[in-house]
Amino acid sequence: MQVDFYHLTATPLDRALPQIAAKVVEGGQRLLIVSAQAEQRAGIDRLLWSYRADSFLPHAQIGAGDDTRQPILIADDVVAANAARHVALVDGEWREAALDFDRAFHFFEDEHIRSAREAWRALGGRDGIERRYWKQNDAGRWEQAA
Template sequence: MQVDFYHLTLRPLERALPQIAEKVLAGGARLLIVSGDEGQRAALDRALWTYAPASFLPHGIAGEGDDAVQPVLIAGEVAAGNGARMVAIVDGAWRDEALTFDRAFHFFGEDQVAAARAAWKGLADRDGVERRYWKQTERGWEQAA
C-alpha cells in the first residue's frame, strides 16, 4: 500500500487535485475523494468541471446519484461507493481507513503541516506501507522523501 503526501505550497488543491485525478483515470482506475467539509466538497465538485477549458473529469457527489458508476466520487467519509481502490484525502485529516485502499493521496496545506507530520510518523512502522512525500515547485511536483 502506498501513501503519497502532497504538500500544497504553490498551487491550491483545486488546481492540484485534477491533475492527480486525470492520471488515475488515464491508468484505468477509479478515485474516491474524501473531505469532511461539505463546503470543500461542493467547491471540488465545481473545480472538477471547470479547472481547464478542454478538460472533462466525470465525477459525482456520494449519495446524489448512482455512486457505483462514478469514476471519481466525492464523499464525506472513506467509503468507496464507486469501487475505487485509490483514495485522495483532501481536508488534511488523515484517516486510517485509507490503508484499506491500494494507494492513498494525502493533500495538506501549510496550516496542516503538524498533523501531516504526525500521520507520516504514525505510518512509519506499519507493515506494507510505503510513504512518499511530494512538494510543489515551479516545475511541478518533486518527490522529496
C-alpha cells in the same frame, strides 16, 4: 499500499487535485475524494466540471445518482461506494481507513503540517506501507523529497 503526502505550498488544491484525478482515471482506475467540509466538496464538484476548457472529469457527489458507476466520487467519509482503490484526502485530515485502498493521496496545507507529520511518523513503522513526500521546487514542479 502507497501513501503520497502532498504539502500544498505554491500550488493550491484546485490545481493539484485535478491533475492527480485525471491520471487515476486515465489509468483506468477509480478515485474517492474525501472531505468532511460540505463547502469544499461542492467546490470540488464544480472544479472537476471546469478545470480545463477542453474536458471535464466524470464524477459525482455521493448520493447524487448511481454511486457505483462514478469514476470519481466525492464523499464525506472513506467509504468507496464506487469501488475505488485510490483515495484522495483533501481536507488536511489523515484517516486510517485510507489504508484499505491501494493508494492514498494526502493533501495538506501549512495549517495541517503537524498532523501530517504525525501521520507520516505513524505510518513509518508499518509493514507493507510505502510513504512518499512530495514538495514543490522553485519552478513550482512536484519533486519527491522522501
